Amino acid sequence: MNHLLRCISYQTVLFLSGLLFLSAGLTRAQVTTVTGTIIDGATNQPLPFANIVFVGTTIGISSNERGAYTLTGNGNFVSVAFSFLGYKTVTKSIKPGISQQVSIRLEPDAQVLNEVVIRKSKQERYRNKNNPAVELIRNVISHKEQNQIGHYDYAAYEEYDKLQFSLSSLSTKVSERKIFQKYKFLLNNRDTTTLPGKSLLPVYLEEKVSDAYFRKDPAKEKVIVKAKKRVDFGQYFDNNGLSLYLNRMYSKVDIYSNSIFLMTNQFLSPIASNAPLFYQYYLADTLTIGKAKLIGLNFVPRNGTDMLFEGKMYVTLDSNYAVQKINLTINPKINLNWVRDLQIRQQFEQNTDGRYYLSKSDMLADFGISKGGKGGGIFGQRTLSYRNYKTDEAHTASFYEGSPQVVAEDATTKPDVFWVENRHDSLSAAESKIYTNIDSLKRMPSFRRTMEALTFLLAGYKSFGPFEVGPANTFYSFNPVEGFRLRLGGRTTPELSKRYYAETYAAYGFKDQRWKYFLSGTYSINNKSIYQFPQNYIRTSFQRDTKIPGQELQFVQEDNFLLSFKRGVNDKWLYNDTWRIDYVHEFENHFSYSFGFKNWQQSAAEALLFKTATDNENTPSRTLTTTELSVEARYAPNEQFYQGKIYRIPIVGRYPVYTIRFTAGVKGLLNSSYNYQNLTASISKRFYLSQLGYTNVAVQGSYIFGQVPFPLLTIHRANQTYAYQLNSYNLMNFLEFVSDHHASLSIDHSFNGFFFNKIPLFKKLKWREAVSFKALYGGLRSQNDPQQNPSLYQFPVDALGTPSTYTLTKTPYIEASAGVANVLKFFRIDLVKRLNYLDHPNVSQWGIRARATFDF
Template sequence: MVVACFFVVISTLAQTKVSGVVKDPTGMSVAFANVIFKDSNEGTITNEDGRFYLESDETYTDVIFSFVGYETKEIVLTERSTYKMEVILEEEAASLDEVVIFSGKQSKKNNPAIDILRKVWENRRENGVKKFKQYTYDKYEKLEFDLNTIDSALIKSPVFKGMEFIFDQTDTSKITGNTYLPIFINEALSKVYGDNLLNEEKEVLDGNKNSGFSNNQTLIAFVKDLYSDYDVYDNYLKFFDKAFTSPLSKTGIDVYNYVLLDSAYRDNKWCYNIVYYPRRKNELTFKGDFWVNDSTWAIKEINMQASKSANLNWVREVYIEQEFDVLNDSIFLITRDYFLSDFSLRKKEGARGVYGKRTTLYDNYVFDIPKDKSFYSNQVDPYQFQVYNRDDEYWKTKRMEALNNDEKGVYKMLDTLKTVPRFKALYNIGATLVSGYYQIGNVDVGPVFSVFGFNEAEGLRIRLGGRTYFTQNDPWRLEVFGAYGLRDERFKYGVSGKWLLDRKSRLTVFGGNRKDVEQTGATLTNSNDVLGRSLASSSLISVGANDRLTRINLTTAGFSLEPSKNLITRITGSYRTLKSATDTFSIDYFDENGDVQSTISQPEIEVSLNYTPGRKTSGYGVEQTIINDGDYSIFYLGYTLGLKNVLGGDFDYKRLQGLYTRPWNIGGIGRLLSTVEVGKVFDPVPLSLLNPVPGNQTYFSLYNSFTQLDYYEFVSDTYASLHLQHNFGGRLFSRIPGLRKLNLREVIGFRAVYGEVSDENIALNASNIVYQAPTEIYYEYSVGIGNIFKIFRIDFNFRGNYLSNPGARKFGVTGVFGFSF
């Protein structure tokens, strides 16, 4: 808990505050004990260390401590704020045997709490709005970020010199007991429409107000995605891209202890109170309690607090409250949802961090009024000026919950803060680390992380680039870069532009030109991004000689359209010239006269369809930020037509390609990522227009590549590949005592590809690459240890077959950096 001196300087809005620790007579902490103000419904439970913090806006004179197997203890409060209490609970003389049972593992037999839980399972039906054909309700959502654990050292820190006034807004969290400073707030009011027969839902934003950082739509959307909607009746609840076992799960009795603690009226409904807590450490579980009605067996209230030992990065605390109201005797509708997360680099109690809080209120439910299907399919303009500029009178009448004094002060404080030069400088540094670009006026310079690279053709490569940036929602954007190789002493460049013509349909035109060195064949599915560049083209360190590089001059132009959400159609015309970038690599081919040619000139027209159900984005400009990257399915289908004798084109051909990627959250055993790719070139073409199986000669673990293959080791014109990668999330390591505290995560992978190459394509080949297709399915597999220092994963890769190929790499080690919860 925070030491007493921290509480002296915090806001005194609450009338009664208590904190401390609960122990038994031997000095052992009593975890999950009940703490409640006398004659009230306001209470909490102690954490794994027996510590508690409880506050109320009301004035109370007594606090009661209880736990099954111990005598209930009532303490009189002599002061409004009482901190660092040490409460000793005496064992009940008639219940000594029960103490052993309830202080640790709970029996699954003859346990009344589990009997009640089984009633919840038996009577669980589609809950709330799902019980009706159609529904409509108002939804008010308040998002807030707070800097927490405020102390005198932080206030006097040189970082905040000239900004000390912001600490006038500090308050104390009723959940953790830590002081905090609100730094950002966003309010949104929406009308939600749904049709369970059509399986459709639509949310129409009516008002939005925010303070804090400018252009913060990405931040707002990111927080919303972290706190995505959930149903406590589900077996697993997904937060931070992790699947937590719900305390109401049918598998809950294997991971939770349950205790029937009390029974009482809650809003005129007789309910049972059940406390639950984890059976084992390091698993994705909660502790807390819930109230369940004795006739409908529906949840009336539930509190969930993530176990502090859960294998979760950067998150020190997760706390959830949900309240339900009774529409009639059998239907409970959610009325309030509160979610708090404490983000911190360290999990120690004294470490500073940031609270992310979401409060969602629901009201004005209306049922069984149908709307036409077209109502749900019609897209809404993502930005309407009046929605984002509602006056104060609107918010006074529309808010479902009044702002407290601290929240009101945030708007004023942050308006002042944005005028402080020091704050602007700190904000720019943070924005550069997040985006990779440094803003100078209306131009972003970067990406700063790609300034240096290396390959066999260019040697050390130096790159500088920039883009126009007025706001996150620019309707047009220009981007340029220049690069120079110290070995080949050549200048490379790229320029591209795009313009959003219609915001509603996202009709966009684009074009550009790039002259560069590239590792072609680094992916199976082709990309027509004119400024796209793979890591394989400029990795600083590689396995073996990375000399199979191509000089490319690519020009593209086209347009895209999004007729419905996340369904993008695109038509692109391109023209490219290709030739080898090194003396040791050849892309030569025989032309129709039997002469050897070393350069390819090729125009193409590509028509593609890209569907990403579940993808979430922020912004309404020509570029949008993806919020839930890697957490949605991808379906791609592309048809390419190569044109001969058009602009000097060398080949006529047709290419068809498809890709399907899907992430799978598999309950309590982790997350699987799967990708299937298929493709075929229907006419004879040379090496540079075929589909080499993508090898990987870097030391990075690159998904959708084959780590133990060299570039161009396999060449195909027809292919099918499968990639599987499963992250167990530490569920195995958490059961090994010596590894438990390290919070490591187990990752396994499997990759396979089948391919063919025709005799006609082999006959065209005049390069120094010997064509071999994986007609016997090539495969490899890997085992990895992730979450090393919370940011690194190391993979041990094994080649499954084709071990007799010249220079075949049977084993390799790769790694990848990344931030994940």
Template sequence: MNKWYLAILLLSLACVTQAQHVIKGRITDATTGDPIPFAAVGLKGGSAGGNTDFDGNYSFAARQLSDSIFVSYIGYQRATKAVQPGLAEQTIDFQLMAGSSQLREVRVYAKGENPAFRIIRNAVAAKSTHDWRNLKAYEYESYVKNEFDVNKISDQFRKGPIGKKITGPLEKLQKIAGDDGKPIIPIFLSESFSDYYHRRNPELTKERINKTKITGVGITDGSTFSQFIGSAFQQYNFYENWLPILRKEFISPIADGWRGSYDYFLGDTIQIDNAPCYEIEVTPRRAQDLAFVGKIWIDTADYALRQVDLRISGDANINYVESIAIQQQLTVVEDSTTKQRAWLPKQTRVLIDVKEFTKNSVGFLAKFFVSNRNFKINQPREATFYNPAVELADHYREQKDNYWQQIRPDSLTAEERTAYSLIDSVKNIPIVRSYTQILSIIANGYQRIYNGIELGPFLSTGAFNTIEGLRLRAGFRTNAEFSKVWVLSGYLAYGFKDNVMKYGADAKYIISRKPWAEIGASTSYDLEQIGLTTEAVGNNSLFATYSRFGRYRRGYYQREYMSYIRAELIKGLTPMIGIRRRSFEPLYNFAYVNNGDPSGQSGTYQNTELITELRIAKNELFIYNDNDRVSLGTAQSPIYTLRYSLGLQNTLGGDFNYHRFTLTMADNFRVGILGRSFYTLSAGYTPSTLPYPLLFPHLGNQSLFYVGNAFNMMNYFEFLSDRYASLKYEHNFEGLLFNRLPAIKRLKWRTLLNVNVLYGGARQANRDIIPDYDLQGNPIPGFGSLNPSTPYVEVGYGIDNIFKFFRIEAIHRLTYLNQPTTIDGVKINRFAVKASAYFTL
């Protein structure tokens, strides 16, 4: 018996020893250094192997070793390395190079249908059950890490005068991404820890950023960046039909219209957290479409999405971006009371690889990692709790390493630890500081000159027109370094032909930031032009600058005083009340009938008005930039602006009593695969009898450039109304047409269509107030107005994204074609081709 026991024991020890060959390692991208999750790893010619986890790590045991180990994953070149024989444990790391992203060539369909279709069909049908947006509420803690790097540094750039000054001091500290030794130089690294909250009805979100750690080239005050680095800007939900990324929208592999956008291949069934899941490879039906290629994993029991590893290739109709990769793991959370379950994102990793702008420049990498924990669902908080949507906690800056060691889900890699010291080295290089300052001036238009005081904007420094001749302007503004509550600005301008000094001054005091409330006052004296006032042009600074050039028709000097108070009473509801006094001093022959007596004419006037405004913007997201807040728009909700002005006669010298109403509604919406539409509806009405400069002059555009907020085939001051309604509509088909044309699809052109319609008119009383002649017998020009029964209509169509920068549009004027010139003798054009240039992805 002892002999048998000994034999069995020896046999067992032999089996155990045979099974103790453990191979482990990490799989990373050779270009970016980022981990590659869910890759297949195995021994060549054997059955032992496994898959990498979310951080690219793998480990498996084998009873018998072969001579090599391989790694395979869609979108990368297959890689093989030798295995050392006889070792009980060994570590083998791989750096994979990007390769083909095509589906497998061999496809076997059961009963004539792709077997993956049934799974996708069931997953789409179950979306409403698993989509976390359908919960009453959810919240979690979130750790976010962001990194921006410079990569693809060409030898020519490194050897150039700029490259030497940048890369020379970093030779000893370069961060190496892979076996090929390509350097990656980090320029920004941040970490944040926050609490994220969402409520469905009403739909509200909030992120409270508790702690941040930021270092980067050109970063002076981290308060603005601290609001961008949290999880609020890293929300990726593949249960939605369209995912917004970089202000573009990509169709989900489980969107309602999945079959027309993707091809699918059913792979293996693998275990994820001890649950069997279908592995499905997806690829766009057209490479230029804004769609994903990669893998998704769907639970075999309830068809919930468990994991995604998707990327966007460089063939997609998007500029400057070589690839975008998104990996996400989801975890199930259950409501203990209702037993409702939902799958929420546990970990998300995003990588954006930006191309070199020129052959001899550099590329950029943007990396985002989000880890969520401590989920709670169906416990909504009071609606007031969610305001503001992004909030910085007191003492939010945290640099102590021991705090972050406790918060991080995993410790920093050696490369990330090196990144912190690299960034400090880069930003202290003199030429980097100089270029950072130049880029800041280009972006902001201002240059810091002394403790919180900035000079600019430089775009408005000079102009030339028929009234002023050469116009020079110098201005300034203050920033948060000057004061946290006071914001001051001003300018001086001088025309060398009219020899008149112009000026402007503005002061704002921030009463409260939570909720936002401010009070302000301003004064100015400057040259204006009928139909091209600052109020009409709006915030289009380039068009405003252009309008200062050339011939001034019906120019006038205006002196203005204004004071106001604005406050957000509740989230999305911001009223304003102010009082304004303006003078009108025309530089052309102008008069109006005073008090209905033709013998009593006036050539100038003053008006005082009480202004009330209500802005309604549901779910609008703001970030706070020093002493200002910047709107990032609303989530699928229109923005309404209602304004009422009351003219006050005999108050502060006002000459008129009047009422004036305006209403604006602006929004955009997705039209499925057809693209996105943008529209603005506006209306105005004044029942009072007033000189025409106080009515509604419609903004025309006589330039060669397309202007979005103007009627582009209408001349300056061609039409004026005392009541009107207008629609400005533009639809961008994106790559819908050109993506399907083999000869030109690589140009990434995009088609667009727009329609502008204006109804309006002026009552006879407002015509009669302008006499034909003044008291000396000189003719007085009137104004043109629309026929209330005939709208002004123009339509345009064109091509966007030419050379990734230009837009060319052909515009037809369809109505009011009978008169060859306007009332001022300016020729009317029926057709024009206009261009514009802007940065777009």
């Protein structure tokens, strides 16, 4: 079910899963693990946020809000130190290389008690009312606007962005094995300082230096990328898509926003407007840095299973009530896949105007299959650094026009000396070797052979340099018309030409004994790959093949083997001969338009007939020929894509997508039989609801002007497979409903485990709940109704003469579903119910549908 993967491309699966399983297989290290609970010796209550560290190292951790901790490190450690401000430090001996429990009591230190703000005893029931910690956080919340860069009429700063991925917990013995000798230059490049207790092998790095500009009224941002560089894995990965995906996983964190988007999920900020309803706050300690007096504020979720942070912030005790420093982490109980540890550390510096601006943001995440941080995994770190803040430089309105991000022409060709001078911080010794190591790796024949095998397995294409064969999942399929069907095809690659492309396939059905084939040629006007954004090309094509009426599948080909399995009666097909000429032009601002020419010859196949009311039984089924001219406009602001081998899959974001299409049939042009016009428009958008998950909403409508037979009406998108299809009606039969005007509404909501996380069994399974609702309203004017116009093709009937195609009445077609997502971390299973039109033949009131997904 590769074709149904949502929000991820095959290259990203290849990159992440490959690294994850590789690191798991290579892990061999001696691990010392200490767990336990820290108790306040004065109150006998758990002591949260105490410090635990292996003596003589920088490997440490803090206890959680329940005073519990788990400290893990690779090495032969013999003692652990426990400390907390205002308490006496305690050192305990431990046994190296094993797992053990050490629980202790920390006694107050009378000599430093006067430096500590007294914490409210946790024996008392927590309340917001008359709570000084809550009063403090409410002051922080009320001053949020003045502490953001958007408070100024104009602002500018320089940003340095570094994103790095590594294999974690690799044994030093790996590089000594004979099979890995040729990769020794890569395996010996370890980092043992970034993540205490773990050995990291860097495999991916990207850097960017930018100037950012902001205008308050009207709100507008402009980013000029001065320089950027990244690891290039060559043809085996969509390097742009991989970069987009990794940056989306490690999104920029703005603690002053109500919601923080991380790992495809939304977390409520501890200083969100309604944060006191979801968090508990505790005063911790005070600090003085220079002339600034700061107060420490610990925060923990009220419910440990919600998508919330825990951690500590320091707030300035002046009129700003600004955050000067904050550390965020997550509770291990929350419903996140693969993430074993997540830390976010941010620092703010005071500018000349007295305000505090973000100076550095560091996000670290450890991914792995095993739990508890043990075993191999993938470690990722994104570091953002800011400097040269200016709040008094105005720019003209024309400066902000055009694309919100501009990349300098020489951004990717900056010399090494530029990076040495302009990095806000130097690379580590291990990071500095990543670029050259990966360049050497991708030139190795053994690496290329391995990647080609994985590409064929996951994407279905086998490359032969300038030409590739595939996709593999269409080599074999079956259907009622063709029976057993074999297909073989391929296409040229950019290695042959970035200007000219060709694609072809040939297929043979052993039941109908007919050949089907396809041939296309594409010319890239902007001399860039036609599979990459922004597209600008013209394509001509001819296709002779079978088709289910009304099926316009996304991100999958109809002869995919897995779609051969269908429920119910599926005996109405078409033979199509289609000539096309298409022109597509996309712009950097994500507006696009296209023009199309299509000559389409439809012949009925299997049980489908094209006959009028005046035809008799011996009249042969007719052939319908039409010629269409079309124009489409689409606007998807800030849209990003995952680029697959076959399809470019949009990343669903918070911005709406608008599409409008106009098609005109021209009678007499190349034997076209009808004059008609079809206007279709749609809007789709994702709404993020913080702790309650997110909702995908899509609205569509169309209207056909003129008189046409049913094959040219809107044949509503049905689904008779067992896979859940987002853009189809999953309990509607093929060719069941047709309309010449319609409006539809689709709502799909994911709660992200908000309710299941509070149910013990579901919480352990990390299942997530989802619901959907689809409604279709439409109709058929009398001029297009074959019962009132005998010259039109009659609606299809079954073998007994019972109608199998209908038009919608005043009652809309409705179906709803309730689903369980994140089953085995990859699948969503829905129980779908059809709510009306149940008197139609061969329909199901209930159905179970599944689809593959990939979410964190």
